[in-house]
Amino acid sequence: MTQRQFPLNRAVAICIRIIWLVIGMVSASAPAFSQSVDSLLHEAFRNNPQLQSAGYKTDAAESRATAARALPAPTLGIEFSQIPTGSTNIVNEAISNNFSLSQMFMLGGKLSAMSEMETVKGSMLEHTQASLETQLRAKVKMNYIQLWRLDRQIELQQRTIRLLEELAASLQSRVATNRTRTADALTLQSEIESERARLDELTAKRMNAQNTLASLCAPQATTVSAGMRMDDGAARGNGSEQRGSVRALLDVYNAGYPITPDSALPALPPMLSEEELAGTLLDFNPSLQTMEHMKLMNDAEIKVAHKELIPDVMLQAMIMRMPNGMILTSGQRSVLEIQESNMGMPMGKTEWMYSLMASITLPFVPWSSERSSAKADEMRSMNLSVDAEQRAMQREMLSSLRSSMNTYRMQDSLARRYAERVVPLAHDAARAQMVAYQTGQTPLQSVIDAYRMELMKQDDFLMALMNKQMAFIEIEMMVGVPLQ
Helix, strand or coil: CCCCHHHHHHHHHHHHHHHHHHCCCCCCCCCCCCEEEHHHHHHHHHHCHHHHHHHHHHHHHHHHHHHCCCCCEEEEEEEECCCCCCCCCCCCCEEEEEEEEEEEEECCHHHHHHHHHHHHHHHHHHHHHHHHHHHHHHHHHHHHHHHHHHHHHHHHHHHHHHHHHHHCCCHHHHCCCCCCCCHHHHHHHHHHHHHHHHHHCCCHHHHHHHHHHHHCCCCCCCHHHHHHCCHHHHHHHHHHHHHHHHHHHHHHHCCCCCCCCCCCCCCCCCCCCHHHHHHHHHHHHHHHHHHHHHHHHHHHHHHHHHHCCCEEEEEEEEEECCCCCCCCCCCCCCCHHHHHHCCCCCCCCCCEEEEEEEEEEECCEEEEEEHHHHHHHHHHHHHHHHHHHHHHHHHHHHHHHHHHHHHHHHHHHHHCCCCCCCCHHHHHHHHHHHHHHHCCCCCHHHHHHHHHHHHEEEEEHHHHHHHHHHHHHHHHHHCCCCCC
C-alpha cells in the first residue's frame, strides 16, 4: 500500500464504521441508572394527586353511607309559660315550666335503603378511580415510549457527529495536499452542523417529554398550596415566602430528574384473540363498569323513593313543672287559687305533670304521593337512558379495539420487515456507495445521501417499534386491565 492510498482507505473505513454503528444502535447497552416503566408506574400511582383525590372521594362516600344509617337528631325544648309582665323570676313565677323531648323514627327500612344507595355511589366512585388509574397507566407508558425513542435518536446523533468529525479530521490532510477537493470537506462540515442542529432539537424534545413524565410521577409539594393561598396584601408583604414555595415545588419536580428509560423496550406478551379481548373489555372496562353502577345507583334511588311512601312516626314526651301548683285544672279549687294569686296571697306547693304525644306522617295521600312516584319514574327513565348510552359506548369501544388490533398487527409486520429487509438493504446500498467512492466512481455527496437514507430507514424502524407499543397500550387502556 502506497502513502497516497492510505488516507483514502482510512476515510472509507471510518465511513463504514458509521454504517455499522447505526445498525447496532437499538442493541446498545443500557444506561447505568435506567428506570423501568414499572418503577415509574409505582411512583405515579403513589404520588398522582388525581388518584389521591378520587381516593378521598371514595372515603367520603363511605362516611356518607355510615351517616345515612343514623336517625335524625332528637329535639329538646324548654318553655316558660305565662310569666307576669312585671316579673323577672321566669322560673318560679311562671304558670308552668315545660321540658320536652321529641324523636322522629323512620320506619320500613328507609335508613338502610338510603345507606345502600350511598354505598352504591361509593362503588361507582371506585370504578371512577379505576378509570383514572387506567388512563394514568396509559399516559405514563406512552410518554415512556416516546422518551425511549428520543433517547435512541439522540444516541444515534451523538455517534454520527463523533464519527463524522473523525472523518472530517482525516480529510484535512488530503485537502492540504490537494488530494481531496475542498468542496468535499465543506460538504462534510455542513453535514456535521446539520446533525448538531438536529441533536439540539431532539434534546429540547426530550426535555419536554421528561417534564411531562415527571409531572405524572413526581410527588406533590403540600407546602406550596398553603403559600399560594395568601391574599394580595400578604402576598406583597411576603414575596420571599411565596418565591420560596415556588422553589419548593420546582425542587420536587427536579427531584425526579433525570428520567432515563431502559435501552430495550418492554417485552410485549402474546396478543390475545379479538374475542378474548372483547370479552375482557365488556367485563372490566372502567367506563362501562361506571355506567353499570350508575344503573344500580338509580335502582337504589327507586327503592328509596318507594320507601318514602311509608309513614314516619314522631314521639314526644313533655314534663311540666308548676311552681304555684296546678292552677290550670278546672273546678272551684282552680278559681280560688287564681283569686288568691291576684290578691298576693301565697300559692300552693310546686306540682309536676307529664304528657306523651305521637304523630305520624301520611306520605301516601294522593296529593303527596306523587313526589315519590314521580321520582321513581324519573330514575327508571334515567336507567333506560344510561342503558342506551352503554350500548353505544360498547359499539364504539369494540370498533376502536378492532382498529387498534389492526394497527398493532400492521406495525408489528412493518417492524419485522424493516428489521429483516429494509434496514439491511439500506446498509448494503450505503456500503456499495462507499466502495464506489473508494474507487473514485462516485462523489462524497452520494455517500452522504446513502447515509441519510439509512438513517431515515433506521428512524422509520424506531417509529414502527414505538407505534407497535402505542397500539398495545391503547388496547390495554380500552380493555381496562394490564395485559402484561
